Amino acid sequence: xxxxxxxxxxxxxxxxxxxxxxxxxxxxxxxxxxxxxxxxxxxxxxxxxxxxxxxxxxxxxxxxxxxxxxxxxxxxxxxxxxxxxxxxxxxxxxxxxxxxxxxxxxxxxxxxxxxxxxxxxxxxxxxxxxxxxxxxxxxxxxxxxxxxxxxxxxxxxxxxxxxxxxxxxxxxxxxxxxxxxxxxxxxxxxxxxxxxxxxxxxxxxxxxxxxxxxxxxxxxxxxxxxxxxxxxxxxxxxxxxxxxxxxxxxxxxxxxxxxxxxxxxxxxxxxxxxxxxxxxxxxxxxxxxxxxxxxxxxxxxx
Amino acid sequence: xxxxxxxxxxxxxxxxxxxxxxxxxxxxxxxxxxxxxxxxxxxxxxxxxxxxxxxxxxxxxxxxxxxxxxxxxxxxxxxxxxxxxxxxxxxxxxxxxxxxxxxxxxxxxxxxxxxxxxxxxxxxxxxxxxxxxxxxxxxxxxxxxxxxxxxxxxxxxxxxxxxxxxxxxxxxxxxxxxxxxxxxxxxxxxxxxxxxxxxxxxxxxxxxxxxxxxxxxxxxxxxxxxxxxxxxxxxxxxxxxxxxxxxxxxxxxxxxxxxxxxxxxxxxxxxxxxxxxxxxxxxxxxxxxxxxxxxxxxxxxxxxxxxxx
Numbered sequence: 001x002x003x004x005x006x007x008x009x010x011x012x013x014x015x016x017x018x019x020x021x022x023x024x025x026x027x028x029x030x031x032x033x034x035x036x037x038x039x040x041x042x043x044x045x046x047x048x049x050x051x052x053x054x055x056x057x058x059x060x061x062x063x064x065x066x067x068x069x070x071x072x073x074x075x076x077x078x079x080x081x082x083x084x085x086x087x088x089x090x091x092x093x094x095x096x097x098x099x100x101x102x103x104x105x106x107x108x109x110x111x112x113x114x115x116x117x118x119x120x121x122x123x124x125x126x127x128x129x130x131x132x133x134x135x136x137x138x139x140x141x142x143x144x145x146x147x148x149x150x151x152x153x154x155x156x157x158x159x160x161x162x163x164x165x166x167x168x169x170x171x172x173x174x175x176x177x178x179x180x181x182x183x184x185x186x187x188x189x190x191x192x193x194x195x196x197x198x199x200x201x202x203x204x205x206x207x208x209x210x211x212x213x214x215x216x217x218x219x220x221x222x223x224x225x226x227x228x229x230x231x232x233x234x235x236x237x238x239x240x241x242x243x244x245x246x247x248x249x250x251x252x253x254x255x256x257x258x259x260x261x262x263x264x265x266x267x268x269x270x271x272x273x274x275x276x277x278x279x280x281x282x283x284x285x286x287x288x289x290x291x292x293x294x295x296x297x298x299x300x301x302x
Numbered sequence: 303x304x305x306x307x308x309x310x311x312x313x314x315x316x317x318x319x320x321x322x323x324x325x326x327x328x329x330x331x332x333x334x335x336x337x338x339x340x341x342x343x344x345x346x347x348x349x350x351x352x353x354x355x356x357x358x359x360x361x362x363x364x365x366x367x368x369x370x371x372x373x374x375x376x377x378x379x380x381x382x383x384x385x386x387x388x389x390x391x392x393x394x395x396x397x398x399x400x401x402x403x404x405x406x407x408x409x410x411x412x413x414x415x416x417x418x419x420x421x422x423x424x425x426x427x428x429x430x431x432x433x434x435x436x437x438x439x440x441x442x443x444x445x446x447x448x449x450x451x452x453x454x455x456x457x458x459x460x461x462x463x464x465x466x467x468x469x470x471x472x473x474x475x476x477x478x479x480x481x482x483x484x485x486x487x488x489x490x491x492x493x494x495x496x497x498x499x500x501x502x503x504x505x506x507x508x509x510x511x512x513x514x515x516x517x518x519x520x521x522x523x524x525x526x527x528x529x530x531x532x533x534x535x536x537x538x539x540x541x542x543x544x545x546x547x548x549x550x551x552x553x554x555x556x557x558x559x560x561x562x563x564x565x566x567x568x569x570x571x572x573x574x575x576x577x578x579x580x581x582x583x584x585x586x587x588x589x590x591x592x593x594x595x596x597x598x599x600x601x602x603x604x605x606x607x608x609x610x611x
Contacts, residue, residue: 011434011436015439022427034456037459111358113593114358121560122583169358176604180604225451228455231455232546236568267460273453
């Protein structure tokens with residue numbers, strides 16, 4: 001170890017002291033729990049008594065004999081497949097429309113952004129009523145254009161699309177991020193492309209999308225991870241029903257851990273979630289190398 | 303216009319900005335009636351965004367309208383958007399039929415302490431990452447950024463067991479104590495902001511012999527007001543809406559925040575839609591007020607973390 005001067009040593013100590021709110025928090029609330037979750041997943045602990053080691057039995061059961069695990073994977077996957085592309089296309093399209101110097105854009109931006117900052121129980125209670133088959137406003141609106149009433153929450157086919165619709169109410173959140181991305185694209189690039197005779201579509205493909213690809217990637221990863229956290233909506237509106245058709249991954253963990261008190265088994269489910277998060281993030285990053293363009297970022301004004 | 307026929311465009315010296323603008327304008331001018339094209343584009347934009355806005359506003363209108371109806375009016379079709387008569391008493395009924403005032407006070411306590419905790423912990427850790435040189439700083443920062451991705455669901459069970467063992471169940475401690483330990487997101491946001499503050503001012507104070515904590519409190523923090531506001535707003539929304547932690551840690555109704563309160567109210571009054579909507583409305587008013595008061599900061603914070611993060 002290189003010798004440090006007295007001043008440098010004092011700086012070192014100060015550094016560790018100042019960083020401790022994060023470091024201690026990381027150890028107590030992230031690192032140790034992750035480790036504990038890994039170990040608990042190898043037991044069949046139910047909250048009382050001694051830990052009983054069962055090896056990989058939980059994992060064997062999860063992958064081979066647990067229909068609820070596969071159901072929760074399916075529900076979460078379908079939600080992601082429906083929601084992520086829709087939120088990308090709608091969010092990006094809205095951002096492009098809003099990125100024009102027209103009057104009234106501030107007001108429109110506010111209207112689109114408001115729903116995305118509201119979340120939680122009250123919003124879920126509101127949407128449960130919006131989806132109500134007999135008195136809800138959504139089926140009433142569909143009725144105005146002669147579409148037969150959709151049994152949003154009582155059909156195992158429609159319940160996930162319903163929750164996607166509810167989530168898309170907050171599409172303004174990704175719109176705002178994309179709008180920020182669009183506004184950081186230097187206008188010179190568009191001018192140069194126009195001079196070179198590029199039309200709207202070509203400018204989108206050769207300037208807009210490459211320049212905003214880091215933002216798109218960021219949103220995509222956040223959205224994917226967010227899908228595995230969908231809980232409040234499902235807990236409040238459907239309780240995972242009908243017939244487990246909206247049993248999201250997080251809801252399955254909750255039920256297993258805090259309703260059935262199968263803490264060992266639920267820890268195995270949580271550990272799998274951690275593995276999925278790591279794998280998915282790594283895969284998206286790898287895949288993104290083909291299409292994410294970072295070089296332009298240094299030129300953009302901060 | 304064909305790009306292929308203009309290979310010289312690739313090697314031609316880049317014209318000055320003003321020249322390029324004029325060139326671009328002249329090119330646009332050659333297309334037939336550009337003004338009409340621009341007007342059509344604007345009209346399409348307004349129509350599309352206008353229709354979308356109406357759809358996004360319907361849930362709010364529906365919420366407000368239902369919260370002012372009698373139970374019978376809910377079942378009247380076509381929908382009465384402006385109820386007649388307006389039943390203002392739904393709002394007072396919510397407070398009479400459930401301890402809603404208690405829920406509101408509890409939520410305020412959780413939110414205020416939570417926000418103070420977030421600010422304290424994250425600004426201190428962010429200062430270390432932005433300003434102090436120590437071994438392992440780079441590695442720690444990398445670990446911190448990586449943990450931005452760790453879903454809370456992966457750690458909630460061991461944390462629950464831990465807080466149970468030390469006797470913290472049915473108290474606010476499992477929710478509020480972790481707030482004081484810097485979360486990755488807030489620390490990252492703060493650190494990014496600290497890095498944009500020029501060091502010269504701190505240097506001057508350092509030469510005068512001021513201790514580190516005083517420089518931090520009197521020089522850096524006042525300059526970091528935007529970051530402080532952003533962390534506070536994000537914290538407000540987080541603690542106001544938080545449902546999962548109160549749900550698993552709190553058992554006595556007298557401790558419930560509004561999120562758990564509304565959830566319980568929804569199961570006890572499951573058919574009384576006007577009361578349910580009034581209860582939802584009450585719990586949405588503070589976040590809405592916060593949104594309209596700090597919209598500019600909120601957008602800036604989201605863009606800073608989303609675009610430049």
